[in-house]
Amino acid sequence: MKPFIIALLVNNHFGVLTRVTGLFSRRGYNIASLSVGETADPATSRITIETRADEPSVRQIVRQLEKLEDVKTVSLLPGAETVARELLLIKLVVPPARHSALFEALEGFDCRVPYDVEGRLILEFSGSPARCRELLAAVSDYTVLELCRTGTTAVSTLGELTL
Amino acid sequence: MTLTGAQIITEVLTEQGVDTVFAYPGASVLGVFDALGDKADALRVILPAHEQGGCHAADAYARVSGKCGVMIATSGPGATNLVTGIANAYMDSVPLVAITGNVPRSLMGRDSFQEVDICGVTMPVTKHGFLVQDIDSLATTLREAFVIAMSGRPGPVLVDIPKDITEERTGYIPVGHYRVRAAAPPDEGAIRAASELIARSKRPLLFCGGGAVNASAALRSFAERCSVPVAVSLMGLTALPSTHPLMLGMIGMHGTPASHIAGERCDLLISAGSRFSDRVAGNRRRFAPGAKLIHIDIDPSEFDKNVVSDIHIQGDAGAVLTRLTELVPPNAASGWADELAELARSAPEKPDSPQYASPRGILRAVSEAAADAIIVTDVGQHQMWTAQHYPFSMPRSFVTSGGLGAMGFGMGAAVGAKAAAPHRPVVLITGDGSLHMDMAEMAAAVTENLPVIVAVMNNNALGMARQWQRMYFDARLRYTSPARQTDFVKLAEAFGAAGYRAHTTEEFSRAFRAALDAGRTALIDCRIDPDERV
Numbered sequence: 001m002k003p004f005i006i007a008l009l010v011n012n013h014f015g016v017l018t019r020v021t022g023l024f025s026r027r028g029y030n031i032a033s034l035s036v037g038e039t040a041d042p043a044t045s046r047i048t049i050e051t052r053a054d055e056p057s058v059r060q061i062v063r064q065l066e067k068l069e070d071v072k073t074v075s076l077l078p079g080a081e082t083v084a085r086e087l088l089l090i091k092l093v094v095p096p097a098r099h100s101a102l103f104e105a106l107e108g109f110d111c112r113v114p115y116d117v118e119g120r121l122i123l124e125f126s127g128s129p130a131r132c133r134e135l136l137a138a139v140s141d142y143t144v145l146e147l148c149r150t151g152t153t154a155v156s157t158l159g160e161l162t163l
Numbered sequence: 164m165t166l167t168g169a170q171i172i173t174e175v176l177t178e179q180g181v182d183t184v185f186a187y188p189g190a191s192v193l194g195v196f197d198a199l200g201d202k203a204d205a206l207r208v209i210l211p212a213h214e215q216g217g218c219h220a221a222d223a224y225a226r227v228s229g230k231c232g233v234m235i236a237t238s239g240p241g242a243t244n245l246v247t248g249i250a251n252a253y254m255d256s257v258p259l260v261a262i263t264g265n266v267p268r269s270l271m272g273r274d275s276f277q278e279v280d281i282c283g284v285t286m287p288v289t290k291h292g293f294l295v296q297d298i299d300s301l302a303t304t305l306r307e308a309f310v311i312a313m314s315g316r317p318g319p320v321l322v323d324i325p326k327d328i329t330e331e332r333t334g335y336i337p338v339g340h341y342r343v344r345a346a347a348p349p350d351e352g353a354i355r356a357a358s359e360l361i362a363r364s365k366r367p368l369l370f371c372g373g374g375a376v377n378a379s380a381a382l383r384s385f386a387e388r389c390s391v392p393v394a395v396s397l398m399g400l401t402a403l404p405s406t407h408p409l410m411l412g413m414i415g416m417h418g419t420p421a422s423h424i425a426g427e428r429c430d431l432l433i434s435a436g437s438r439f440s441d442r443v444a445g446n447r448r449r450f451a452p453g454a455k456l457i458h459i460d461i462d463p464s465e466f467d468k469n470v471v472s473d474i475h476i477q478g479d480a481g482a483v484l485t486r487l488t489e490l491v492p493p494n495a496a497s498g499w500a501d502e503l504a505e506l507a508r509s510a511p512e513k514p515d516s517p518q519y520a521s522p523r524g525i526l527r528a529v530s531e532a533a534a535d536a537i538i539v540t541d542v543g544q545h546q547m548w549t550a551q552h553y554p555f556s557m558p559r560s561f562v563t564s565g566g567l568g569a570m571g572f573g574m575g576a577a578v579g580a581k582a583a584a585p586h587r588p589v590v591l592i593t594g595d596g597s598l599h600m601d602m603a604e605m606a607a608a609v610t611e612n613l614p615v616i617v618a619v620m621n622n623n624a625l626g627m628a629r630q631w632q633r634m635y636f637d638a639r640l641r642y643t644s645p646a647r648q649t650d651f652v653k654l655a656e657a658f659g660a661a662g663y664r665a666h667t668t669e670e671f672s673r674a675f676r677a678a679l680d681a682g683r684t685a686l687i688d689c690r691i692d693p694d695e696r697v
Contacts, residue, residue: 015294019286026287056467063464069291069311 001052003032003129005084005154008065009073009161012038012045016070020047023068029053029061033086033151044072044163048153050129072163077156084154086132090123093143105138120145164336168298168329169194172262173202175305180340181233183207183224183582185217189237190277191264194329209582209611211575212603214241218248219572220579220604222257223562227537227583229377231258231312238265239277242323243284247569249319250288254566255398256373258317260308261285265294267327282323290318298331306341314344316374316462346461349478349486357433357457357474358490364431366499367391368454370414371480372443373398373565374436374461378481379558382435383407385484390497391433392504394422396443397550398565399436405554409500411507415443417547417697421507426451435459435480439469440566459483515668520689522548522620524668526592529618530554532676533588537562537580539615541573541597544626547697549592571600574617578604581613588679589615596625599647602654608684609659616678617660617686618671619651622693630696644693655686663687 010016017036024031032050039046053061058076065074077084094102096119106123109131115122125135129152136147166174172195176184186208188196199208211217214236221232232252236245242263252259265271266278282292291311293304301324308320361367369391375382379402386393386409393403394414403410412419414426426432432454437443444450447470458465458472459480466475476483515524526549529536538553539562540546546563555561562580564572577591598619608615629643652662661683663674671689678685 015282015286015292018283022286056471060464060468063466067290067462067464 001054004051004053004058005077005082005152006049006051006058006062006065007075007077007154007156007161008047008049008071009039009163010045010047011070011072012043013070016045017047019068019070020049020065023064024049024051024061027061027064029057033149035151035153037153046161048151050152073161075156075161077154078158081158082154082156084128084152085126086129086152087126087150088123088132088135089146089148090125090139090144091146092121092123092139093119093145094121095119098142102139102142106135109135109138111135164334165332166335167194167198167332168301168324169198170201171298171301171333171335172305172324172329173198173206174335174337175302176233177202177205178337178340179306179309180230181206183209184233184235185209185211185221185224185579186235187211187214187217187237187241189241189264191238191266191326192235192241192329194326195235195264207582209578209607209613211578211607213601214244215248215571216575216578216601216604216607218245218259218261219251219575219601220582220607221259222248222252222255223539223576223579224583225252225257225259226562227559227580229559231260231309232579233260233262235262236264237277238263238281238326239279241277242279242281246284246288247567247571249285249321251564251567251569251572252319253288253290255564256317257319258312259319260305260312261319261321263321263323264329265323265325268296268325269327271325282321285321288319289321292321292323294323295325295328298328298333301328302335306338309341310344313341315346346479347477349476349483353474353476354483354486355490357476358487360431360455360457360474361389361433361487361491366429367431367433368425368429368451369393370395370432370434370437371399371402372396372435372437375399375402375480376436376558378435378479378484379403381481381484381488385488388488388493389491390494390500392425392500394418394425396437396440396565397563400550401555401558401561404556406556408504411503413550416445417551419507419551421503424506425503429454431455431457433457433459435484436461438465444470516692517667519692519695520665520668520671522691522695523552525618525620525671525689526553528668528672528675529590529592532672532679533590536560536588536590537584539563539573539577539580539589539591541591541593542568542570543594543597544630544695544697545592545594545620547627548620551697570597573597574601574604574608577615577617578607578611578613581608581615582611585613591615591617593617593619594626595619595621595623595647595649595651598651599649605655605658605660605684605686614682614684616675616684617655618675619686619688620691621651621688622691622695623647624693626693626695627697651686651688658684660684660686665689
């Protein structure tokens with residue numbers, strides 16, 4: 001089992017996401033993360049799915065996705081040549097005594113702190129899946145009240161997805 | 164030209180080449196039925212007894228005619244009654260457009276009377292589904308439904324139309340008949356590599372599934388030129404006549420000894436239009452263990468899904484086999500093919516019993532009296548006996564529920580088959596269990612003047628389930644002998660059909676010929692040995 005990132009261009013109307021996710025659940029494939037948004041052309045949405053599978057299964061997933069009428073393009077993004085990012089919002093309890101220790105631990109992460117009031121703090125971070133994991137490890141000693149992840153979105157440096 | 168949505172539906176149907184629809188009225192589609200009435204000279208409307216039977220009829224109509232089947236039902240229960248029929252068409256890759264009414268848009272999403280999200284319900288068993296949201300997209304959506312249903316690997320498409328859209332008016336401009344999307348030509352490199360494997364093979368086996376039924380002529384030329392014996396799945400049974408010297412019959416769980424041995428010993432398996440279901444390849448790792456595999460399919464998602472191939476060729480089975488025939492050197496004398504042909508011929512037949520009609524005897528009598536018959540089955544022992552023993556001679560002459568295995572398919576399907584081929588005899592081979600599920604469709608056969616002959620292999624038991632209980636549950640025969648008191652002869656008469664009873668094969672043969680001559684819907688209740696197994 002290896003991680004793969006699949007990018008899809010789909011018709012932007014209701015029911016399409018259900019068809020895509022329904023295919024995964026029906027055929028027993030796993031979705032590690034999912035992100036969806038409109039493209040520059042509002043008639044088209046882009047879906048990014050992270051999945052863990054073996055090579056034959058991921059080929060099978062791609063072929064099944066290609067059969068969906070509303071799916072226009074399916075691409076298995078090449079690992080090394082892909083810029084993949086996720087946005088994290090983490091709400092933490094940080095007692096005043098540990099405040100500076102937290103900021104030391106976060107050095108080098110390029111986090112933003114949109115909220116920091118009376119021992120509660122929201123961290124905003126975006127980065128590669130590996131950096132996100134490192135950040136989560138760095139704050140693991142603190143009480144996490146909420147962890148919000150957008151799921152990975154990704155774009156390849158080799159060529160462009162077209163309809 | 165300004166028309167109502169209901170009129171646009173009927174106009175698009177005729178414009179797309181439809182002349183027969185299976186349809187059952189209800190509140191949300193009454194406008195459509197009103198419009199159908201205005202077009203009665205161009206569109207035949209066949210009313211089933213139940214929407215499920217109608218959907219199976221549309222499915223069988225498509226299988227026999229090669230055209231797209233059309234079923235129209237109302238919202239809510241009318242729509243949910245289609246689900247088994249749609250799933251059946253999906254599993255067997257049958258082109259079908261199912262049109263459902265829905266409640267008016269203003270009532271949608273409020274759990275209104277007879278409201279169901281049928282697009283959502285059928286999503287896993289359709290190629291695609293549409294909910295029409297405005298009248299201006301109605302005609303294009305319906306046309307697109309035909310294109311999707313008929314293109315590539317065929318399948319069912321659902322079009323859900325809210326009632327208020329059938330009542331609104333808009334402009335309508337007729338267009339021509341749908342065109343299927345052109346498939347990319349098969350990859351020449353893969354075809355050449357495949358032809359080299361075939362040329363080097365000592366023991367090749369061609370295996371045909373439902374996708375090869377339309378490629379009958381091409382596969383025959385290929386098999387004959389290369390002396391390649393042919394095994395088939397249930398869905399591929401009519402791809403080559405049963406009497407053809409290279410035909411080994413069905414492979415898999417209920418397959419013939421010859422096809423089983425061929426699968427075990429072949430060094431090359433060329434599969435055309437098959438998905439290697441678990442009924443064909445129970446253990447996919449051990450299926451054709453010593454063989455390389457060339458996998459031909461129009462649907463690329465079949466490659467490496469159930470079995471891993473050495474070479475796969477995406478394309479229409481007929482086109483690929485024709486190209487392979489051009490490339491592969493002829494192989495006139497194949498000891499391998501002769502040896503298998505000998506095995507295929509030597510299957511013994513039990514003598515007729517004086518006490519019971521024999522399944523095999525019934526099938527022989529049908530084929531002798533009605534050589535051009537279309538054979539329809541339900542699901543169970545009778546289905547497997549038919550698959551094993553009936554001498555099929557023409558493609559599209561066998562209509563059965565393969566992938567879904569839906570008991571209760573047969574009676575509705577027989578009605579649809581007869582509508583597609585009114586000048587050929589249609590014979591439903593069924594069992595007492597299956598017929599109890601859908602016997603109401605006999606009313607449709609009688610009232611729509613679509614005479615079919617129903618041969619019930621009656622062992623007063625759910626024979627296949629009972630057979631499995633003997634094998635897997637230490638012969639505890641629980642709940643599989645319901646001891647129904649149904650008198651099938653009286654039942655047939657109650658529906659306005661003729662009823663016959665046959666205790667022996669000879670009695671069946673006489674009743675069958677009488678029913679054929681009478682030219683009306685008939686049922687023959689055949690008492691078979693309850694201990695007879697597949």
